[in-house]
Amino acid sequence: MxxxxxxxxxxxxxxxxxxxxxxxxxxxxxxxxxxxxxxxxxxxxxxxxxxxxxxxxxxxxxxxxxxxxxxxxxxxxxxxxxxxxxxxxxxxxxxxxxxxxxxxxxxxxxxxxxxxxxxxxxWEKPDYYGKLTSSGTPMDSIVFARPQRLNITPTSYCYFWKNGNGCKYCDLVPHLKEDGVIKKKLTPQDAYETVREAIKQKGRFTNICMTMGSDFNGETPFDSEVDYYIEILQAIGENFKGRRFPSQVITTALNEKQLRRLYDETGLSSYTSDIEVLNEELFKWICPGKEEWVGYREWKRRLVAAVDIFGRGNVNSGIVGGVELAKPRGFKTEEDGLKHTLEEAEDLMSKGVSIVYIVWVPRPMSFFRNQKNASLEYYVKLTIGLNDLREKYKLRIDFDDYRRCGNHPNSDLLRIF
Ligand code: SF4
Structure with a gap:
């Protein structure tokens, strides 16, 4: 077989x-x-x-x-x-x-x-599923539930695909093109109403996470992306009394001025920008759009700058675990891949940026479609290595842990260590 x-x-x-x-x-x-x-x-x-x-x-x-x-x-x-x-x-x-x-x-x-x-x-179906906003939009079609988190993706398109520079493990745009959903955009009012309805369910949701594809448009690259996040976050924030509400965005790595706007103009409480692969050469190859518009070293620098604005324990970055082994340019052995990944992870974690990983799945519509992900033992070692670093630098990842996100094996260990 x-x-x-x-x-x-x-x-x-x-x-x-x-x-x-x-x-x-x-x-x-x-x-x-x-x-x-x-x-x-x-x-x-x-x-x-x-x-x-x-x-x-x-x-x-x-x-x-x-x-x-x-x-x-x-x-x-x-x-x-x-x-x-x-x-x-x-x-x-x-x-x-x-x-x-x-x-x-x-x-x-x-x-x-x-x-x-x-x-x-x-997973149990949440109470708001099946309900409509005042514009007639099904709420479950715009805000997707995880067991304890609301996931909002206000628009689908990632502009890195415009010149074919999408990330090589990603199938977002090819998949969306096939489904014909590429032009839709969430309105602030629909976002406000759906969150208002969802949080009526007692004891279910503990965080709201928002992400979308990168949008480099604007006077400074990514100003359009920031403007849109701010618009939706402000609308969602109307549902909460306090200055900040439990929330996370996963954006392109933003400059200090853009980060400051996100923090000052909304109730956002944590910040994520996914570096995806912890090696400069592999980043250039695997994430050419991110390299073209930001670059590996600048991506790292901006993550560290975000710690000054959002605070230690409120900033992290995601990697696609195992993609550093992709052929033909990835690390040739799992031993090398793990060693270099953990070294780079330590550089960021020592500066207050937590690292979480997802398991790489070579999806059929991605560039890496016919590749293999890493061995189970590799992922267990990566889980242990990242958790050891988190303990060494005394970082919390509460906003992206087993309860809120559930997609990062290393943050599952927060339950016991
Ligand atoms: S930034 Fe990369 S991973 Fe994210 S949607 Fe665009 S191509 Fe996909």
Whole structure:
């Protein structure tokens, strides 16, 4: 059977669990499920009640990025394990050796080679899903829920694709073009009303995260992006009494003047700008749009400048874990990739910028479509290495942790360390 994710020489899930007893088994399982994806049996799909569970949805501005299996629709948004660990993953064709989600003896379960590995459940549908704003827009089509966070993507397009300089692991624009949703833009009023409705649900949401593709337009590059974030954040902020509200934006790396505007003109409480890969040469190759408009060293410098404005513990940067091994220019061995990534991560963390990673998924519509992500052991070592650095520099990542985001295995460790 052809596989892209399973390599016989690698340690398997149970071997990795045994080798790293300091890391919870369910966290290692999460990472492996993210690496390999999932396949939902018809038996499961027949049992999913759409009135109870959140299904992959109808977000008109973003949706999720393209699934590894684009043919699969109406499946659960994602998974949750019995300790509350969130797994953000997507449907994957059977020939890529995903975990199987099945229904057996009255329970939803994760299977590997037809053996039950773990019980699993799905995210509950929030109360605001199915409701409309005063303009008639379905609220769940503009604000997407994670178990404890509201995700807002006010517009879909990333301008780095205009001259073909999108990031090489990213399929956002090709995916959106296929879905025909590229021109839609969220209005401040719809954003205000949807957040107002969502936070009526007691005990559910603890943070609001907003992100969109990069927009280099404006007098100074990215002024347009900043203006739009400010407009939407101000509208959302009308729902809160305090000066600041629990919130995060993930923007292009902005200059000090733009950062200052974001902080002073809105109630935003934390700031993220994803550097994606922690190596200057690989950044130039993998993220050519980011290189063209900002550059690696300037990206790092701006992240550090953001700490002075938003405060220590309120700034971080995301990387696509494993993409540093992409062929042909990536690190040739996992050992090298890990060493260099952690060295660069330490440089930023020592200056107050936390680093979180997501598991790289070589998506079918991205430039890296036929590549393999890293071994499970590599991701476990990356999780440990980044968490050790976070402890060394005494950084908090509360705004982007297992509860609020749930997509960063290293911030899952905040629960226990
Ligand atoms: S900045 Fe890179 S990762 Fe983000 S949307 Fe644009 S191309 Fe994709």
């Amino acid at each position: 052809p596989t892209v994710n399973v390599r016989d020489e690698e340690l398997k899930f149970e071997d990795v669990v045994e080798k790293y007893p300091q890391i919870p088994r369910l966290l290692i399982l999460k990472i492996d499920v993210q690496r390999r994806g999932v396949y939902y049996t018809q038996n499961v799909l027949d049992k999913i009640d759409p009135d109870v569970y959140q299904l992959i949805g109808s977000n008109v501005f973003f949706a999720s990025l393209g699934a590894r299996d684009p043919k699969t629709k109406s499946v659960p948004e994602s998974l949750i394990l019995r300790d509350g660990t969130i797994i953000i993953t997507d449907p994957t064709p059977l020939d890529q050796n995903p975990y199987i989600v099945d229904y057996r003896d009255g329970k939803f379960v994760l299977l590997d080679r037809n053996e039950i590995v773990e019980e699993v459940d799905f």
